[in-house]
Amino acid sequence: MAKLDRVLADPDVVSVQELALAARNHGMPLEAMHYDITPVGLHYLLHHYDIPALDPVGFRLRLGGRVRTPLELSLAELRDRPAMTVPVTMECAGNGRARMAPRPLSQPWLDEAIGTGEWTGCSLAALLDDAGLLDDAVDVVCCGADRGTEGGIEQRYQRALPVAEARRPEVLLAYALNGAPLPPQHGFPLRLVVPDWYGMANVKWLTDIEVIDRTYDGFQQTHAYRFRHDVDDDGTPLTRMRPRALMVPPGIGDFPSRARQLVLGPTVLHGRAWSGSAAVESVEVSTDDGTTWAPATLDPPVGEHAWCAWSHRWEPPSPGDYRLACRARDAAGDAQPGSADWNTGGYANNAVQRITVTVVDANGVAPT
Amino acid sequence: MAKLDRVLADPDVVSVQELALAARNHGMPLEAMHYDITPVGLHYLLHHYDIPALDPVGFRLRLGGRVRTPLELSLAELRDRPAMTVPVTMECAGNGRARMAPRPLSQPWLDEAIGTGEWTGCSLAALLDDAGLLDDAVDVVCCGADRGTEGGIEQRYQRALPVAEARRPEVLLAYALNGAPLPPQHGFPLRLVVPDWYGMANVKWLTDIEVIDRTYDGFQQTHAYRFRHDVDDDGTPLTRMRPRALMVPPGIGDFPSRARQLVLGPTVLHGRAWSGSAAVESVEVSTDDGTTWAPATLDPPVGEHAWCAWSHRWEPPSPGDYRLACRARDAAGDAQPGSADWNTGGYANNAVQRITVTVVDANGVAPT
Numbered sequence: 001m002a003k004l005d006r007v008l009a010d011p012d013v014v015s016v017q018e019l020a021l022a023a024r025n026h027g028m029p030l031e032a033m034h035y036d037i038t039p040v041g042l043h044y045l046l047h048h049y050d051i052p053a054l055d056p057v058g059f060r061l062r063l064g065g066r067v068r069t070p071l072e073l074s075l076a077e078l079r080d081r082p083a084m085t086v087p088v089t090m091e092c093a094g095n096g097r098a099r100m101a102p103r104p105l106s107q108p109w110l111d112e113a114i115g116t117g118e119w120t121g122c123s124l125a126a127l128l129d130d131a132g133l134l135d136d137a138v139d140v141v142c143c144g145a146d147r148g149t150e151g152g153i154e155q156r157y158q159r160a161l162p163v164a165e166a167r168r169p170e171v172l173l174a175y176a177l178n179g180a181p182l183p184p185q186h187g188f189p190l191r192l193v194v195p196d197w198y199g200m201a202n203v204k205w206l207t208d209i210e211v212i213d214r215t216y217d218g219f220q221q222t223h224a225y226r227f228r229h230d231v232d233d234d235g236t237p238l239t240r241m242r243p244r245a246l247m248v249p250p251g252i253g254d255f256p257s258r259a260r261q262l263v264l265g266p267t268v269l270h271g272r273a274w275s276g277s278a279a280v281e282s283v284e285v286s287t288d289d290g291t292t293w294a295p296a297t298l299d300p301p302v303g304e305h306a307w308c309a310w311s312h313r314w315e316p317p318s319p320g321d322y323r324l325a326c327r328a329r330d331a332a333g334d335a336q337p338g339s340a341d342w343n344t345g346g347y348a349n350n351a352v353q354r355i356t357v358t359v360v361d362a363n364g365v366a367p368t
Numbered sequence: 369m370a371k372l373d374r375v376l377a378d379p380d381v382v383s384v385q386e387l388a389l390a391a392r393n394h395g396m397p398l399e400a401m402h403y404d405i406t407p408v409g410l411h412y413l414l415h416h417y418d419i420p421a422l423d424p425v426g427f428r429l430r431l432g433g434r435v436r437t438p439l440e441l442s443l444a445e446l447r448d449r450p451a452m453t454v455p456v457t458m459e460c461a462g463n464g465r466a467r468m469a470p471r472p473l474s475q476p477w478l479d480e481a482i483g484t485g486e487w488t489g490c491s492l493a494a495l496l497d498d499a500g501l502l503d504d505a506v507d508v509v510c511c512g513a514d515r516g517t518e519g520g521i522e523q524r525y526q527r528a529l530p531v532a533e534a535r536r537p538e539v540l541l542a543y544a545l546n547g548a549p550l551p552p553q554h555g556f557p558l559r560l561v562v563p564d565w566y567g568m569a570n571v572k573w574l575t576d577i578e579v580i581d582r583t584y585d586g587f588q589q590t591h592a593y594r595f596r597h598d599v600d601d602d603g604t605p606l607t608r609m610r611p612r613a614l615m616v617p618p619g620i621g622d623f624p625s626r627a628r629q630l631v632l633g634p635t636v637l638h639g640r641a642w643s644g645s646a647a648v649e650s651v652e653v654s655t656d657d658g659t660t661w662a663p664a665t666l667d668p669p670v671g672e673h674a675w676c677a678w679s680h681r682w683e684p685p686s687p688g689d690y691r692l693a694c695r696a697r698d699a700a701g702d703a704q705p706g707s708a709d710w711n712t713g714g715y716a717n718n719a720v721q722r723i724t725v726t727v728v729d730a731n732g733v734a735p736t
Contacts, residue, residue, distance in 0.1 A: 014382035016478075019466060020626050022387060023480050026394030031418045032552070038379050041409035042419075043549050048623040050399045051410075091603050098387060106624050110384075112391050149622045149629060151388075154732065183402070183409050254517045255416040261517060364522065 014098070027112025033248050033272045036116070036302045036309075040178055043115030044199075045185055046092045046107055048157055049148030052205050056189040061173070065211035066076045068132030073349030074191050078175060081122035086170055086195060087303035089116045089274045093198035093225055093238045096340065096349025104346035110252060111246060111353055114272075116306050117161075117186075119193045121174035125167040128211070133163065136213040140166040142192050145205035151223055159193065159203055170195045170305060173206065181223035195305035196240050197348075198348070200225045228344045235343075241276030242350040243336055244270040245283045245310065245328035249355050261359040263364075266315040273298070274307040275330035283310040289323035290338065290352070296326065316359045319366045324355045382466070386476040390497075395480025401616050401640045403454060404484070404670045404677075408546055411483030412567075413553055414460045416477055417516030417526055420573050424557045426647070429541070433509075433579035436500030442566050443557050446543060449490035454538055454563060457484045461566035461593055461606045463533045464708065464717025472714035479614060479721055484640075484674050485554075487561045489542035491534040496597035501531065504581040508534035510560050513573035517593055526726045527571050527593075528563065528584030538563045538673060541574065563673035564608050564644035566716070568593045609644030610702060610718040613651045613678065613696035628725040631732075634683045641666070642675035643698035650697045651678040657691035658706065658720070664694065684727045687734045692723045 013024075032042045057077050064070040092113035094106055107113075128140070139160040147156045165171070172193040175182060182188040187204030194201040200220065219236065229237030232243045248271050251262030269287075273280045279301065284293040294312065302306040316322060329335040340349045360366045382390075382505040393414045400410045433440040460481035462474060475481075496508070507528040515524045530565040531611045532685050533539070540561040543550060555572030568588065589605065596603030616639050619630030637655075641648045647669065652661040662680065669676040684690060697703040708717045 014384065014387045016466070017383065017625055019382045019387075019390060019476055020478060021624055022390035023395040023476075023478050024397045026413075027391040029392045029415070029419055029553075031421075035552075036420045039551050039553070041411075041413075041553055043409075045394075045409075047397070048521060050617075050621055051397055053402045098384070103543075108391075110391050145411055148620045149627075154620070154629075183407050184403075185397075185407070185409055249418075250521070252516045257385055258391055259517075261522075344466055 011091065014108055014139055018105065019109045025107050027073055027109065028115045029111060030246060030248050033246065037178060038115040039119045040180070040183055043117055043186070044092060044113040046094070046113065047146065047185070048150060049146040051184055052145045053184060054189060054205060056147055059189050061190060061207060061209070062321065063127060063131050063209040064135045066134040066213050067118050067211050068134065069130070071131050072264055075175065078122055078173060078190065081126065083122060084172065085118055085120040086119045086172060086193070086314045087116055087306040089305065089307040090199050090202060091115070091241050091244070093200050093347045094345070094353065097346030099351065100340045100342055100346050100349055104344060106346060111133055114246070116302060118179065119172055119174040120176035120179070121172040121193065123169065124171045124173055124192070125169055127173065128167060133211060137163050137211045137216055139163070139212050139216040141210040141212055141216050141218070142203040143208040143210070144187070144203045145207050150219060153219055155219055156219065157203065158218050159201055159220050160218070161201065165194070176322050183295060198238050198241055200238065215267070224345065225347065226345065227347055229342070231344055238347055241274065242348050243273070243275035243277070243280065243328045243330040243334050244350045245271060245273035245326040245336070246353055247271040247324060247326045247355060250324070250357055260355065262316070262357050262359050264316060264319055264359050266313065268311050270309065270311040270315050271326060272307040273328040275328065275334065277334060278330040278332035280328050281331045282309055284327050285312040286325040287314055287322055291324050293327070319359050319361050321356060321358050321366070323354050324357060329350045382476055386473065391477045393475050393576040395477065396483045398480060398614060398618050401614065405486045405546060406483040406549055408548070411459060411485055411554070412481040414462070414481065414567060415514065416555070417514040417517060419552055420513045421552060422513055422557060422573060427557050429558060429575060429577070431495060431499050431577040434502040434505040435579050436502065438676060439495065439499050443543065446541060446558065448492055449494065451488055451490060452540065453486055453488040454540060454561070455484055455486045455674040456561055456563045456715040457517040457673065458482070458567050458570060459499050459609050459612070461715045462713070464719065465714030467719065468714050468717055472712060482614070484670060485545050486546070486547070487540055487542040488544035489561065491537065492539045492541055492560070493537055493621065495541065496535060500577050501579060505531050505579045506582055507531065507580050507584040509578045509580055509584050509586070510513055510571040510574055511578070512555070513575050518587060521587055523525055525571065525588065526586050527569055527588050528586070533562070537572045548635055549568070566606050566609055568606065592713065593715065594713065595715055597710070599712055609642065609650065610716050611641070611643035611645070611696045611698040611702050612718045613639060613641035613694040613704070614721050615639040615692060615694045615723060618692070618725055628723065630684070630725050630727050632684060632727050632729050633647040634681065634686055636679050637682050637692065638677065638679040639694060640675040641678055643696065643702065645702060646698040646700035648676055648696050649699045652695050653680040653688055654685070654693040658693050660723055661695070666682045687727050687729050689734070690725050690727060692725060693720050695720045
């Protein structure tokens, strides 16, 4: 298997190349965890290549390869199929990359590459049933209309799912987000939505599905989106989202430093938590830099494949700086690590988030 | 007048503090110049503080100060007033800041802090008429619900317009964008829209309008958003957008470098142009790093206060690297400079955009 010799970025500073990516691809400002369903425009975005502008009238989804009956469907035909709406929490596989040291050179995410969309579409499993998978079907390759070069190779963005994953009942061919047609930047007119997996599986601008009789070995499967501890490691493919809790930074923020300030008194710390492998079982909060932890109150999840809200009442004892943290554990027993599980691609960093807040008295003063 | 001693950033690299801003505040990917009206989620965003979540039911806009009849209006009352819809091209005053050297420390925009929204709302002038401006009215102070600290001062985001500007017929109290209620990140439920001015005038989450009998001296008017060549310079306030043309980078892009590659053959270079002071009169294109310029074809503007599309047919003579540029001139005679007009806040950098593209032959090969 080919290896990807990832370029490392300067640990202390960000390059103009990374900045150009950050100006295009944006996170979800953490205060938007206020919303069960992320309003359009606040959900994170990560595009490898340019956003294509597709004509919905001429649009056809082609499904072929190892099937009995190849299919070709217009958007109207896809909309005529039984529809389902699924709230899905999605996180970029590279979320937290910019908190790694050394930092792999790619989109420099801090903590915000998240969002929860209410996706509407038809079942991929039902479409595969209609086409009739042949017995030797192994992988379902999904190809987007976005095109560029990567690792020296010209390509359209393509990712595969093993047949068993593609047949999960909640995997969607989505044509709507939050009750409206997909916006261009979320894959108009059609995208794949794979609940519980990291974002790379959710192919946007989906035009072609090819069922193949072997394990797919395309660039985004064998070079990118693999968890490797060094470049000689073949690694393992990224799949489901690791458990994670995030906190809305409390108080008010400074511009441009984003430093937080909170007036002394009772407050409610809150945020969201999710895991791609199992339900979130607990969220714990620390207000003393991880020395002690207290359980947060968990709300029911927004959906079977979506985050839940958590909250924790806190009354700081006195003015001063506090280091806050939160951590989730899921029903499969997976919990967040204290520090990043470093890997060459900078993927799946679910290390505990830490926020410094300065508590001030009623006059806005904190001890120095 | 107080001076702002702006902090300069490292010229070659971007700090994590700037990255944290870039992850929240995003530009418009330049290929979205494809759309006359920017789809929601692609329009640029710049927030000084956290995005507030306002309750539309309890919402009231208060208008007071130097008026005969102070007013308080619900959202329904604002919607009952005569409505107008105005396409408005908006650009952040800090667009191009990250291309300055040295670079002032703030949101590190490259070229993308732009967008064109179709805003619907009621006239500010008509509301001021209903309230009845007193003879000594000088400035109209607009206050948003977003709160934070800046320059050591706790504040809500506030900006003033001189009465004559506030009374321009196209200045809107907008409750809708592109035919739908404002999204939270664009100021739900109400924002000020001041066509032709840089973005800082378009106060989001607008709750209070105060008419005063003197020139407003708040932070965002006297410290920020002034054009100063050094910190001892009182400077001049930023108002209308300078003329600018931008090009959609041609060909396909590389991930993560964003380097461009184009196959040899005829192509059409295209983009948008606008100016806040007068109609765009011409756009010129250079394909030889500014040595020669050719006129582009201009489409009619999308609206009186919105950009126009331009295009220019180009057939590169042979494979190799080309340095492309475009520049606009408006009917007031203002044109874009070749390099940035440096200022301490990094504002209004309308220096000519330059794009390098590698033209390859049909086999994807370029001379080295």
